[in-house]
């Protein structure tokens with residue numbers, strides 16, 4: 001074991017602290033993904049622009065287009081320093097920015113603290129950060145872009161080819177069963193009702209969850225996602241905020257279920 005590895009094992013809070021800082025920085029990067037990927041995902045003719053859009057143009061205010069100074073770009077601190085407004089034009093900075101940064105820090109910190117400072121904990125943390133970005137995009141745009149979901153699916157199978165989180169067989173079972181189950185439900189719903197109740201992106205996302213966590217946690221994830229989705233729909237219906245035949249994004253529920261399953265919640 002390296003000296004750093006030894007230190008992190010002896011001082012779990014140091015490992016958690018480092019994970020929180022890394023999570024804050026990655027949360028800042030997630031804001032770039034969430035802000036720029038949907039435009040490409042919604043317009044196939046712009047597909048070539050991805051992933052170049054992740055680095056160009058540099059961070060700038062979408063309102064006045066002025067470049068953002070480095071110290072205003074620090075995760076969380078930048079937003080607090082600016083009190084949520086652009087330094088140049090005073091336009092409000094969406095609260096999504098500090099929220100994703102904070103969530104990134106919390107998710108990676110919790111993952112490393114919960115699972116112990118090792119590669120598996122870091123892998124789960126990164127998996128949860130990708131889900132966070134997908135949930136944010138689905139909430140805002142009702143899409144789950146292939147550019148993010150498919151690499152997540154394959155990287156889960158790759159990680160578990162070396163049995164990092166579960167056995168390779170369990171990962172394949174989870175991915176295939178999750179995908180086929182949701183695809184079957186989607187087709188059955190469409191056959192009966194004549195409309196789509198969920199998108200194919202949801203099936204691909206469940207396949208990715210299966211690839212990372214295996215069969216049983218995937219079923220837990222699905223159950224939590226269905227229950228939270230139904231509860232949210234019921235509340236919105238009672239508040240008369242739900243339009244007739246309106247589809248709710250399923251991605252955030254799936255992400256929530258996967259978070260619970262990754263922390264050891266098991267309903268089967």
Ligand SMILES: [Zn+2]
Pocket residue numbers: 061062063064065066086087088089090091
């Ligand atoms: Zn501005």
